Amino acid sequence: MRRIDVGGVAIVAIDGACVGHDFERALDADIRLADATATFGADGVADVEGCARRLTRLLGEARAKEIVLGGRPFDAAAALRLGVVTRVLPPGELGDAVTVLADTLAALPPLAVRAVREAVRATRDLTPDAGLALEHAHFTRLIASRDHKAAVEAFFERRTAVFTGE
């Protein structure tokens, strides 16, 4: 398993066994990709409650219980069905896929990426109204950013925008 950070967004690339501490680290990332050789299991994690809470938030209650209480190891196809990973690549193609994803993230405006990441975390604990208010506060701040203006200009000039994080 390999973990890389791009502008505060953690990506993990999973091949082979992902159990115990690796499984915990994988769940802690923002985006998880795997190849077809990956296998998963919640057995042997250090923080059982933290892992259960995290899985419930990531997957919903029904799927979290299937993993935590059922306790069965599962393969890459099951991980995709459950939502533990969002993509499964053929063996040998994982490295390229991660590079492409990392490049995609690195090319996005950093302020917006950070804001989305924070807001997604916060929204789970907010009422819809409070969530929308938070989203609107971010939007109001972001629309005044230099990067947003650069994105709109690039869109109309049909070219790729370059962002500065301002």
Added chain:
Amino acid sequence: MGANSQTRWWAAGRVGYVVIDNPPMNVLSDVNRRGIREALEEFRGEVGAVVLTGAGDRAFCAGADLGEEKHLTEDTVGRFLSRGEQTFRILRDYEAPIVGAINGWAMGGGLVLALWCDVRVGSTRARLGAVGVKVGLMASNVQLSRLFPAGRARDLLLTGRTVEADEAHRIGLLSSVVAPERLMDEATAWAQDIAARPGNLVAAAKRAVNAALEPEPAR
């Protein structure tokens, strides 16, 4: 039945239809937002479900007009957001369920509109994207966080990537996918099934699902 320069609407039996008609990409505007509101007001009490779609087969709705949006200032952005929210709230609070017929691109504010529908069916040309992040903004964060577990929501919101119809169906963003020429029949079938059930029970179920997304009190 009614229309304005960017919206058309009519009812057939117990199903209302609203078409956003602002070619080529059906971008959101004050005009078509007003059309949606007027249509729903006119249908109130008369229909058991509403089908919302975009004209043509390129776009359901491509979101805000970036040309209009780039002129927003810190003073006017609040009004822009509240006008959008007013329309979205009407969809959410409307007693009759809204069936989104996703005929093409639904991105940015267009994805927000699609996500405020109660059920979404799509054609094989449906493409959905939370593209806000790509232009340095944020949109559909609240709905995606509530419709999907955090893992999925984060993938879609952080990358702004395009979700094609078959993946959208697999992850539950669309409830069914059919060929473009069959989309309106499919949406009509869903709407007629909904409209055939007792309206008060359907409305109660919609309210209950909306409320179930409120955070649970601490135990």
